Amino acid sequence: MKIAFITGITGQDGAYLSEFLLKKGYIVHGLKRRASLFNTDRVDHLYQDPHVEDRNFVLHYGDMTDSTNLIRLIQKIQPDEIYNLAAMSHVQVSFEIPEYTGNADGLGTLRILDAVRLLGLEKKTKVYQASTSELYGQVQETPQTERTPFYPRSPYAVAKMYAYWITVNYREAYGMFACNGILFNHESPIRGETFVTRKITRAAARIALGLQDKIYLGNLDAQRDWGHAKDYVRMMWMILQADEPEDWVIATGKTTTVRDFVKMAFNEVGIDLEFLGEGVNERAVVKSCANPEIKVKKGKEVLAVDPKYFRPTEVELLIGDATKANTKLGWIPEYDLQDLVKEMMESDLQLMQKDQHIQKGGYKIFNYYE
Ligand code: NDP
Ligand code: GDR
Numbered sequence: 001m002k003i004a005f006i007t008g009i010t011g012q013d014g015a016y017l018s019e020f021l022l023k024k025g026y027i028v029h030g031l032k033r034r035a036s037l038f039n040t041d042r043v044d045h046l047y048q049d050p051h052v053e054d055r056n057f058v059l060h061y062g063d064m065t066d067s068t069n070l071i072r073l074i075q076k077i078q079p080d081e082i083y084n085l086a087a088m089s090h091v092q093v094s095f096e097i098p099e100y101t102g103n104a105d106g107l108g109t110l111r112i113l114d115a116v117r118l119l120g121l122e123k124k125t126k127v128y129q130a131s132t133s134e135l136y137g138q139v140q141e142t143p144q145t146e147r148t149p150f151y152p153r154s155p156y157a158v159a160k161m162y163a164y165w166i167t168v169n170y171r172e173a174y175g176m177f178a179c180n181g182i183l184f185n186h187e188s189p190i191r192g193e194t195f196v197t198r199k200i201t202r203a204a205a206r207i208a209l210g211l212q213d214k215i216y217l218g219n220l221d222a223q224r225d226w227g228h229a230k231d232y233v234r235m236m237w238m239i240l241q242a243d244e245p246e247d248w249v250i251a252t253g254k255t256t257t258v259r260d261f262v263k264m265a266f267n268e269v270g271i272d273l274e275f276l277g278e279g280v281n282e283r284a285v286v287k288s289c290a291n292p293e294i295k296v297k298k299g300k301e302v303l304a305v306d307p308k309y310f311r312p313t314e315v316e317l318l319i320g321d322a323t324k325a326n327t328k329l330g331w332i333p334e335y336d337l338q339d340l341v342k343e344m345m346e347s348d349l350q351l352m353q354k355d356q357h358i359q360k361g362g363y364k365i366f367n368y369y370e
Pocket of ligand 1: 007008009010011012013014031032033039062063064065084085086087088089090104130131132133182183184185186187192
């Protein structure tokens with residue numbers, strides 16, 4: 001049985017990748033951070049009692065900023081494959097905690113690679129590095145390929161640029177099977193609540209159920225190439241099964257504005273929106289509602305722009321060309337954006353119905369709008 005070690009196992013991709021690898025018969029080890037509250041919601045369904053012998057899913061405490069911890073764990077686990085997914089992954093937050101982001105996302109990757117080298121595992125352990133379309137930043141060319149020059153636009157992207165190149169360097173210097181997957185945005189019902197897609201699907205569900213008045217967003221013109229996380233974790237595994245260690249773009253090849261994503265999400269609950277005004281004065285009102293069960297009045301304002309969500313430097317347009325992955329590895333995404341929005345809306349409606357129930361029972365519910 002192959003052994004995988006996943007950093008970032010408690011995140012969106014870590015959870016889907018764990019499910020995927022367990023189905024393939026892997027023993028999966030993961031790194032989790034100590035927190036004052038449980039932070040393993042996304043993988044709780046995979047949890048196994050530590051007293052059970054022969055577990056195939058094991059979590060270890062650790063942190064990307066702690067080299068000795070990473071060395072000790074890799075020595076103990078002796079993984080065939082490491083998936084380095086751990087990162088402070090929020091672009092806007094990286095402007096607020098740039099040093100920590102550089103440490104965890106940039107140097108953290110070095111710590112993993114160097115642990116493999118120090119332990120003499122260069123020929124045994126393959127490493128997947130979670131690189132990102134944020135590396136392209138300021139538009140140089142479209143669509144973006146493995147050969148498009150990088151121009152990072154945030155502390156997050158700059159840290160990930162270090163991680164990208166240190167992965168290439170360890171491959172070239174020490175002959176390691178170390179690869180970058182340059183993944184474009186990918187989402188799912190378990191996407192973090194403060195990324196724009198999930199913020200929108202949660203709000204659309206809450207507004208439809210009368211739990212929230214409106215949503216505040218930043219740049220509605222930003223364009224993203226959005227795919228489904230399930231399709232993308234499959235490709236992470238394929239990258240480590242390839243004949244040669246290489247770097248790969250993973251994307252759908254289609255791009256959509258934040259504004260159009262909002263329209264699609266509200267359409268899923270039968271609400272048609274009209275956008276009025278421009279820039280910071282832009283807003284959206286209900287044009288019509290085809291769903292008799294939803295009591296949202298025509299003309300009601302449900303979206304406004306709040307400049308607090310504008311970024312000091314923005315990435316305006318991402319659209320990826322995954323031809324290399326399509327032709328050399330046969331990777332074809334199974335979901336399109338419409339499927340993704342539908343699945344996210346169905347899931348958030350169900351979650352918010354639970355909130356509605358709790359509220360009707362006289363209990364207070366909390367919503368974080370960030
Ligand atoms: P999430 O934010 O959902 O998950 C990040 C994971 O990293 C969590 O498990 C988090 O732990 C963990 N983590 C953060 N900081 C540390 C640290 N210092 N030490 C140990 N663990 C830490 O991200 P995604 O699952 O969406 O993304 C996975 C990776 O892929 C990230 O590296 C991200 O930057 C990258 N990426 C993501 C894309 C996307 O669209 N989703 C696209 C391209 C790249 P905790 O749960 O405790 O917070
Ligand atoms: P991104 O994702 O920055 O692309 O990084 P995010 O969903 O945060 O933003 C996408 C675009 O939407 C605009 N936007 C808003 N974003 C957020 N979060 N909140 C808002 O209210 C809002 N309004 C408009 C943003 O300005 C941006 O243009 C994600 C992360 O998963 C990274 O870790 C990953 O590397 C990249 O995708 C690929």
